[in-house]
Amino acid sequence: MQNKFLGIWIIGASGSVATSVVAGAELLAQRLIEPIGLITEIPEFSEIIFVPFTQMVFGGHEVRPRTSKESFRELSEELHINHQLIERVCPYLDAFQKNIRLGTTIGCGKGVEEAVGGTSQLDTLPLPEIVHQMEKDITDFKKLNHLEQVVVLNLASTEPPIKLGVHTETIKGFEESIRNNHKEVVRASCLYAYVAFRCGCPYINFTPSAGASIPALLEMAKQRNLSHAGQDGKTGETLIKAVLGSMFKYRALKILSWQGYNILGNMDGKVLTDPETLQSKLIAKNTVLPQVLGYKPHTHIGIDYVPSLGEWKVAWDFIHFEGFLGTKMSMQFIWQGCDSMLAVPLVLDLIRLVELSARRKESGALGHLGLFFKQPLGTPPSTHPSDGCWVGDLHHQWHHLESYLEQVKKTSYKE
Ligand SMILES: NC(=O)c1ccc[n+]([C@@H]2O[C@H](COP(=O)([O-])OP(=O)(O)OC[C@H]3O[C@@H](n4cnc5c(N)ncnc54)[C@H](O)[C@@H]3O)[C@@H](O)[C@H]2O)c1
CATH class of the missing domain: 3.30.360.10 (Dihydrodipicolinate Reductase; domain 2)
Structure with missing residues (x-):
């Protein structure tokens, strides 16, 4: 893994969870804090090589003018986080800020528009141009930072549910809605997931928004041999x-x-x-x-x-x-x-586990990550219906992840 860097492209880059993830990864990289709450750090899985925090580079899309440093400072004051720790991460948040680009609020609804202070300037463009611009943002980030792999992570505000129709059923229908500029039927989270897959990136949806869960994008991930995980982090x-x-x-x-x-x-x-x-x-x-x-x-x-x-x-x-x-x-x-301190360890684990799946060339929804989500994608219907073991059971989900990681150890896939 030496000299390789993993890019993490965060949608909602100045939010509380996003900035805490970036700050947390940096503090862990500098060994200034303990990896509390991270499954990928427990001794049981110490033989598996997960991407080190020192090899992570962050960028992302945001629609509010506020910087990630402003968000982190405000949060840190509320949580009484040690001032020395805050100062240690500020230069990294400045570097992160340079990698943040304007995103889209198409289909995000009144809740988001009121909270972020209106719609994004990018939304004045037709859909094909919005997609093109966002794709360019990710490919530029990858090139400029000489990254081997970029994982796209949705940490943006929640959107209303998407209405199902031809635009959600097939890739053809979804792409037609973009080509015909049908802004009224699409959701920003689906556009971000679509852009992620077009850029060859695995995708994580930590929010309840549709993201990659519509049939069209589930199909697209499989066709392109890309993995994804979701949805809505199970933290509280x-x-x-x-x-x-x-x-x-x-x-x-x-x-x-x-x-x-x-x-x-x-x-x-x-x-x-x-x-x-x-x-x-x-x-x-x-x-x-x-x-x-x-x-x-x-x-x-x-x-x-x-x-x-x-x-x-x-x-x-x-x-x-x-x-x-x-x-x-x-x-x-x-x-x-x-809220954010519950979410950060899960998000960091998810980044590492999804990067592992990419190294292992896995594709489609990663069912073994159901432990992390309220609405797990890709988990098969009950494996033992006769003995009442249901997919939402936390023990079942833990064993699913554990047996997956045992398999990783056995195949000694390290590099
Ligand atoms: N414990 C947890 O914190 C937890 C648990 C489960 C799920 N979640 C989900 O994670 C997400 C983030 O939570 P948070 O507390 O950081 O929220 P937040 O409100 O602090 O941050 C969201 C960020 O997304 C930005 N944003 C909104 N719409 C956007 C768009 N279309 N494109 C780009 N950026 C956009 C906002 O400007 C804001 O900076 C939410 O959807 C939340 O429901 C959080």
């Missing part, structure tokens, strides 16, 4: 749901209702105040329980924006269940997490 309340749901299943206790209320105060929360955009998050969050339990109990998910909370998100969940002789019982939990 939904992670606990995946574990607790398994507990109820393993004890054959029937869940009657699961009510979950979330409050958060950052820009991600602000974007979700738009009812259409909120639907994308609700769909992702609602995927987990039926995939863990094998049935769908009554559920409700509430998400409210509470500005004073900033990066801190709080979830209160009430679970009503039935025990022996039909006795009704309940459990409740409260989860309080720091």
Whole structure:
């Protein structure tokens, strides 16, 4: 791996998670912090060569004028991060800033437009030119930095769900909508995924936006032998749901209702105040329980924006269940997490695991990465339906990843 560099092209480059990922990778590269929360750093997988943090170069698309350094400073103040650490990463955030280009807000909806202060200037161009420009941004980044491989990573604000039609079904239909400048049917996340595949890049979707999940782009990834992973990182309340749901299943206790209320105060929360955009998050969050339990109990998910909370998100969940002789019982939990700090280790692991898949020439949706996502792509339907092992079960997902990595060790694919 010596003298090779991995480029990471981040969509939503000045966001909280994006800037924390870039700063975190640099602090890890300089060995100034511990790799807490990273699966790729645990002793069990130490024989596998994952791309070192010292070999990562970052660039990306953004639609707000604010710089990544401004975002990171604001976040660091809120989280009381050590000043010396902040100063150590500032030069790297400046270098990152030089690699940031203007992105598109086509199809992002009111939630994003209000949060980012309008639509992108790039959107005044016809779709084929927007695609061409974004493709050029990535290829220039690759050339200028002499990169062997670039991974595209979606960390942009959530968009409303995409309406399905001929433009989502086949590559031909999707490309026709671009050629005919049908801006009303496409979504920015799909355009970014399309551009990633055209540039020969694997793609990670950490958001609930459609990205590469539409049939047209699933097909395109396979045709071009490119891998991708998604969607919507499983970092907080939904992670606990995946574990607790398994507990109820393993004890054959029937869940009657699961009510979950979330409050958060950052820009991600602000974007979700738009009812259409909120639907994308609700769909992702609602995927987990039926995939863990094998049935769908009554559920409700509430998400409210509470500005004073900033990066801190709080979830209160009430679970009503039935025990022996039909006795009704309940459990409740409260989860309080720091949004970006929960996300960063997952994103860094995903970058390394997707880069590994590219070295191994894997293609299509990477089902073994279901552990990381609320709405996992590419996981086969239940492998053991008879013994009730469902794809959303966190243990099942962990074993899937573990057996994949055991296989990597056996084939001793190192370089
Ligand atoms: N724990 C977590 O933080 C977590 C967990 C799961 C999913 N996510 C998802 O990750 C994403 C990022 O979260 P965040 O907290 O960093 O949000 P954020 O609001 O801080 O950052 C989003 C960034 O994307 C930019 N952006 C918006 N639309 C864009 C577009 N079309 N093209 C380019 N840039 C665009 C915004 O200007 C902003 O800088 C969100 O979609 C969120 O739902 C986060």
